[in-house]
Amino acid sequence: MSEHEARTGDDDVIRVLIADDQALFRRGLNVVLHTEDQIEVVAEAENGEEAITKAEEFAPDVVLMDVRMPRVNGIEAARQIRDRVPSTKILMLTVSDEEDDLFEAIKAGANGYLLKEISVEEVAEAIRAVMQHQSLISPSMASKLLNEFNAMSKRVDEKQQFPAPALTSRELEVLKLVAKGMSNREIADELYISENTVKNHVRNILEKLHLHSRMEAVIYAVREKLLDIRDEG
Secondary structure, eight states, X not given: OOHHHHTTTOTTOXXXXXXXXXXXXXXXXXXXXXXXXXXXXXXXXXXXXXXXXXXXXXXXXXXXXXXXOSSSOHHHHHHHHHHHOTTOEEEXXXXXXXXXXXXXXXXXXXXXXXXXXXXXXXXXXXXXXXHTTOOEEOHHHHHHHHHHHHHHHHHHHHHTTSOOOOOOHXXXXXXXXXXXXXXXXXXXXXXXXXXXXXXXXXXXXXXXXXXXXXXXXXXXXXXXXXXXXXXXX
């Protein structure tokens, strides 16, 4: 029996995996969280690849995940952990205030996105919140998210007064997989083409739609009924 299977009876304890490439930051979090009631750090990881492996091994309740990490970045690691250990909640804890990182983290299934400007003591409160099914976003990032979605909606509405540009059958295939949240590498594997070819298709799609991001392209495509995003089981 594995360690996490042996502990499943202790339902009150929130089991945490810390994934961050800065050893000092991991140690500080570990020390603080060990003083908290009903929170236990079961493992640490210094890169995204290790985070995926340890998430499968320990099946933690929550992963504290940095965005910028070697080998596999935190967003891709989050996506894979959600696929492999769907019961695990993922809380991004990062210095990155880039909108693209926030959007990609949300698409990857993250339950929260907090900047490291919060105190380490607040991390425990955030862990408990995501376990209560709350979605957490740092106030400064929430403001950016709202502004960006408002701008995106306006741009998409403006585009709708013109006929939808014609996409090739391959571009439609790529767009559908993008809409499912797949990475360029995953799309390449799915369609048996190179990752560079996928990047070229995505670039062509954005140029044809006169849009600026993958997320905008998906919203535009759904509104224009260029594709139907459904589980094909």
